[in-house]
Structure formats: structure tokens, C-alpha cells
Amino acid sequence: MKDNGLKIVVGLGKTGMSCVHYLRSQGYRVAAMDSRSEPPGISELQSKYPEVDLYLGQLDRKILSTASELIISPGLPLKDPNIAAAIEHGVPYAGDIELFARVTKKPIVAITGSNGKSTVTSLVGALAKHEGLKVKVGGNIGVPILDLLDEDHTDLYVVELSSFQLETTFSLRTVAAVNLNISPDHMDRYDSLDEYASAKLRIYQNCQHPVINLDDRKSYLGFSFDTPPIGFTLKEPLEDEFGLRREGDTQYLAYGDQNLLATKRVRLKGQHQYANILAALALGQGCGLSMENMLVALTRFEGLPHRCQWVASIKGVDWYNDSKATNVGSALAAIEGLGPETEGKLVLLAGGLGKNADFTELFTPIAKYVRTLILFGQDKHLMAKALDGAAPTLLVDDIIAAIKLASNTAQKGDAVILAPACASYDMFRDFEHRGEVFMEIVRGLPS
Numbered sequence: 001m002k003d004n005g006l007k008i009v010v011g012l013g014k015t016g017m018s019c020v021h022y023l024r025s026q027g028y029r030v031a032a033m034d035s036r037s038e039p040p041g042i043s044e045l046q047s048k049y050p051e052v053d054l055y056l057g058q059l060d061r062k063i064l065s066t067a068s069e070l071i072i073s074p075g076l077p078l079k080d081p082n083i084a085a086a087i088e089h090g091v092p093y094a095g096d097i098e099l100f101a102r103v104t105k106k107p108i109v110a111i112t113g114s115n116g117k118s119t120v121t122s123l124v125g126a127l128a129k130h131e132g133l134k135v136k137v138g139g140n141i142g143v144p145i146l147d148l149l150d151e152d153h154t155d156l157y158v159v160e161l162s163s164f165q166l167e168t169t170f171s172l173r174t175v176a177a178v179n180l181n182i183s184p185d186h187m188d189r190y191d192s193l194d195e196y197a198s199a200k201l202r203i204y205q206n207c208q209h210p211v212i213n214l215d216d217r218k219s220y221l222g223f224s225f226d227t228p229p230i231g232f233t234l235k236e237p238l239e240d241e242f243g244l245r246r247e248g249d250t251q252y253l254a255y256g257d258q259n260l261l262a263t264k265r266v267r268l269k270g271q272h273q274y275a276n277i278l279a280a281l282a283l284g285q286g287c288g289l290s291m292e293n294m295l296v297a298l299t300r301f302e303g304l305p306h307r308c309q310w311v312a313s314i315k316g317v318d319w320y321n322d323s324k325a326t327n328v329g330s331a332l333a334a335i336e337g338l339g340p341e342t343e344g345k346l347v348l349l350a351g352g353l354g355k356n357a358d359f360t361e362l363f364t365p366i367a368k369y370v371r372t373l374i375l376f377g378q379d380k381h382l383m384a385k386a387l388d389g390a391a392p393t394l395l396v397d398d399i400i401a402a403i404k405l406a407s408n409t410a411q412k413g414d415a416v417i418l419a420p421a422c423a424s425y426d427m428f429r430d431f432e433h434r435g436e437v438f439m440e441i442v443r444g445l446p447s
Contacts, residue, residue, distance in 0.1 A: 005068025006031055010059065010083065011076045012039040018144035019071045019096050024049055031067075035059050035076075061085040069094060074140075074164035077189055095168030097161060100145045102171050106154050109283050110172065112161045112203045113180025113219070115330040116276045117141075119268070119304055120180060121160040123280040128156050130297035131289050140165060156287065163199035164189075176286030177203045178211035178279050182218040183329025188355050193218075209286030211279060214241065230286060232278035234271055242278040253277060261295050268303050269310075270337025306435035308334055308417075311442050316412035318342075319442045322419040323435030328357045331421035332365060339369030344413030346370045347406045348391075349399070351377030352422030352434075359386035362421060366390040372409045374402045378426035398427065399434070403441050416442075 009019045009032045016032065016039075023030045032045065033055040045052065055063055064070060064086035070093040078084065078093070087093055101108075109128075111121045118141045125137035136148040139159040148157070161169070163186065179200045182193070190196040201223045204210050212220040214233040230240070237243030237254050244263070245254040252259040253266075253274070260281070263274060277298065284294045303309065306323040313319070320338065325331040331350060339346055348370045359382065366373060370391040375383050380395050387393065394409075396402050399418075406416045418438045428434040 005029070006066065007069050007071055008033055008064060008067040009071045009073070010034075010064070011073025012036075012041055012045065013073060013075065014041070015075075015096050015144050016071075016073045017041045017045060018146040019073070019099065020045060020049060020052060022096075022099060022146040022149070023071070024052070031055065031063075033059055033063065059083065065089045065091060067091050071095065071099065072168050074162055074168075077164075078167060093168060094170070095165055096144055096146050097139065097159070097165045097169045098171055100149060101169060101173070104149065104151065104157065106151060106157055107175040107287060108157045108159055108172070109287055110159045110161055110174045110177040110203055110207075111180065111279075111283070112163065112166065112200050113178070114183040114185050114200075114327065115325075115333050116180050116272065116279075117160050118324070119273070119276045119307055120178070120280050120283070121158055122304055123276065123298075123301055124283050125158045126301050127280060127284045127289055127294045127297045128158065128287070130300075131293050161203060163196060166199050166202040169202065172203075173206040174203075174208065176209040176211060176283045177207040178283060179203055179213070179219045180276070180279055181213055181216045181329065181333075183327065183332065184358060184361075185327040185329060186355070198222075209283075211282040211286060213275070213279070215275070230282045232275065232282050234275055234278075242282050244274060244278075253281070255281070255291075260291070261298065265299050267299075267301060268308075270308055270334070270341060272333035272337035273303070273308060306432060308337065309435070309439075311439050312445075314407075314442075314445050314447050317407075317410045318415040320415060320417040320419075321435045321438050321442075322417055323424070323431045323438060325419040325421060326352075326423050326431055327355070328359060328361050328421050331419040332362060334417060334419040335362070335365045335369055338415055338417060339365065342369070342413070342415045344371070344411055344415070347372045347374065347410045347414055347416040349374050349376070349402045349406060349416065349418045349438075350420045350422065351375040351380040351383055352420045352424050353377070353426045354379035354382055354422050357421065359383050359421065363387055363390045371411070371414060372406070374405055374409075376402045376427075377420070377422060379422060383421070399437060400441060403438065403445075407445055 031053040059082035061082040133155040141160040210229040212229040214231040232242040311319040424434040
């Protein structure tokens with residue numbers, strides 16, 4: 001057994017469980033604490049690790065202050081009074097990404113951002129696998145990163161990181177990294193947008209090949225890069241930049257003056273998805289992937305469920321499921337991405353738990369691209385007030401009524417998109433459940 005004091009894992013669930021498992025496998029003394037009386041996975045933990053002391057129902061600052069290190073799950077803020085008191089008492093803290101970063105010797109590509117990070121993470125993983133590399137993809141997406149730690153059978157780790165995870169990460173070194181964009185999110189946890197952006201910028205520390213979004217200055221402004229970053233833009237690229245170029249009726253993904261691939265050959269559609277693709281290509285270039293192989297893999301990548309996912313075409317109307325648009329920035333990206341590529345107008349379905357968001361940011365794109373706005377969920381009245389005058393607006397009780405109304409409202413050539421700009425917990429288990437319900441109902445509409 002290692003005699004390095006007591007590691008206290010604060011916050012259970014999937015990430016916390018992975019931390020307990022990893023720390024015990026390394027021989028550390030471990031305790032676990034959660035403010036919930038019955039956190040997920042508790043039975044498994046008690047059965048598998050009976051030696052791990054459990055403190056449930058509240059966070060105890062006296063016990064936290066006895067730790068040699070706190071391992072804090074991303075769901076818990078460092079500003080929690082009990083956690084903050086222990087840190088002020090001098091107790092070191094870390095998260096699961098920090099534990100991973102301390103031990104891995106393999107190259108890492110890291111992705112964060114308010115929107116698009118899961119798509120970019122998955123796409124970079126697909127590009128690297130097509131190159132023949134043994135790739136592990138995880139972190140804030142899918143499997144916790146500690147559960148993927150396998151130095152003998154891994155050539156590259158591709159890791160999605162949330163701002164919460166970055167707050168507790170200090171040792172991460174990356175071959176390539178990106179902060180895709182910044183828009184207001186988690187304002188119930190951060191005091192300001194600048195504080196949120198500062199957490200995201202931590203991803204660029206100790207990065208060999210930083211990638212930046214030239215169209216979103218806040219996503220990189222204020223960071224002092226050690227090496228010149230690779231930029232991507234939805235405009236025509238300059239030398240050593242990734243961007244879009246139009247020649248005649250054809251739009252291309254481009255690098256400098258070189259046209260790489262016509263956008264009509266990729267399955268991801270919309271300007272926001274093209275930005276994701278360009279970011280992934282820049283990251284792939286940063287970690288040494290061949291452009292030829294990346295472009296082949298790109299034409300085969302179908303995207304992720306619930307992220308501007310095409311569902312059906314019914315009576316000349318395309319239906320899209322973007323249930324993952326749980327904040328204003330994501331919905332904005334969906335509207336501005338699909339709007340210019342839709343022959344007619346958009347019928348937008350939105351609403352849910354607003355998380356103190358400023359919905360007025362959606363006013364201008366809704367006015368430009370949306371035929372009808374259909375709102376449902378707990379904060380539909382707040383949204384309606386913020387967006388009053390942007391487009392004809394209808395309020396309904398639930399998603400079933402919203403879909404029925406959209407079916408009657410949309411005209412041939414239009415697109416109906418579920419892009420809620422809100423969390424789903426008022427009516428659904430999670431955004432996946434919301435998207436699944438939406439797709440099931442849409443696919444049952446008369447054709």
C-alpha cells in the first residue's frame with residue numbers, strides 16, 4: 001500500500017467512481033464523499049471497495065480538511081463553501097483529468113468550447129483511427145478518461161474537456177488543443193462570462209500546436225501562446241489557415257490557397273459543422289495526421305446523435321434533431337448553420353430549463369431565418385418575452401404538441417429543427433431522452 005495520506009473523492013457518479021477505482025488500483029487510501037444520500041453507483045462501490053469510507057448526505061469540511069488531496073468531480077464547484085474551506089486550509093485538489101495527465105506518456109489532443117466539442121472530439125478520433133493509430137476517445141464524452149488509461153495499447157488520446165474539468169487540471173501537456181468557441185453557458189456556476197472563458201483558456205497551457213477560432217476572439221484572447229497557433233475561419237483562409245472558399249456554385253474546405261474538399265461531399269451540414277470540421281483538420285495536422293487520409297475519413301463521418309442530426313424528410317420538409325443544443329450558443333449555431341442552407345425558412349422548436357440564459361442573443365438570427373417559433377417547457381414564457389417580435393411565436397404544453405404544430409406550420413422547402421437553447425430536465429431524463437422522443441414522434445408523422 002502507498003502511504004501518501006488519504007485521497008478523498010468528492011462527488012460520485014460515473015467520474016467519481018472511475019477516480020475511486022483508479023486510486024485503489026494504484027494502492028492509495030481512499031474515502032468518498034457526496035452531498036446526496038444515495039448517489040449513483042453507490043451499491044457497486046460499497047460491494048467492490050468495502051474498505052473505502054463513505055460520507056453521504058452532506059459535504060463535511062472538517063473531514064475534507066484532513067485529506068492529503070481532494071479529487072473533485074466536475075459536477076461540484078470549487079466555490080462550494082466546504083470545498084473552498086478545505087482548499088483555503090491548504091489541502092491540494094485535482095480532478096480526474098489531472099490524475100490522468102500525471103501518468104500518461106502518450107500524445108494527447110484536447111478539445112473544449114461552449115459548443116461542438118463532442119463532434120470535434122469524435123471526428124478527430126475517427127480521423128486518427130483511419131490513419132491506423134490505436135486511439136482512445138473520452139473524458140467529458142462517453143467513458144471517463146481514467147477508465148481508458150492503457151499505455152500499452154494506445155498511440156493517441158483524444159480528450160473532450162469541460163470548463164469544470166479544466167479548473168482542476170494542472171499537469172496536462174498536449175500535442176494539439178483547441179477552445180472552439182465561447183458563448184454564455186453555466187452562468188449559474190460562473191460569476192461572469194470572463195470567468196468562464198478563463199477556465200476554458202487553461203486548455204492551451206503546455207500545448208505544442210494550439211488551434212484557434214479566428215471568428216471568435218474571446219475563445220483565445222488574452223492567452224500568451226508559446227508557439228504560433230493554427231487558425232480556422234468560416235471566411236476565406238490566409239496562408240497557413242483553414243477556412244472556406246467558394247468557387248462558382250461550389251464551396252470548399254480549404255487550407256491557405258489549396259482547396260481540400262467540396263463541402264457537399266461531407267455528411268455534416270451547416271456552417272457550424274463546417275467550423276467543427278476545420279477545427280478537426282487543424283488538430284489532425286497538429287498531431288501529424290496525413291491530409292489525404294483525413295479527407296477520406298471525413299467523407300465517411302456521419303456525426304453524433306442529437307447534434308443537428310437529420311431525422312426525416314416529410315412532404316418536402318426536412319426535420320433535424322439538435323437536442324444537444326442545451327444553451328443559447330448551441331441553438332445560435334444551429335440556426336445560423338442551417339438557415340443559409342435551407343431553401344425555405346426554419347420552424348424552430350425550443351424551450352426547457354433556461355439556466356439564467358440571455359435569450360435575446362437569438363433575436364436577430366430568428367428574425368432572419370425562422371418562419372415560426374414554437375416554445376414549450378418550464379421557461380417558455382421567459383423565452384417568449386425575450387424574443388417578442390423576432391418571429392411569429394406559439395406556446396404549447398409539450399414536445400408532442402410542438403411537433404404537431406410544426407408539421408402543420410412548415411411549408412415545402414422549410415426545415416423544422418429542435419434546438420431548445422435550454423436544458424431538458426424539466427420534462428425529460430436528459431437531452432438524449434428529449435431527442436429520442438422527438439425522433440420517434442417525427443418518424444411516425446404521415447408522409
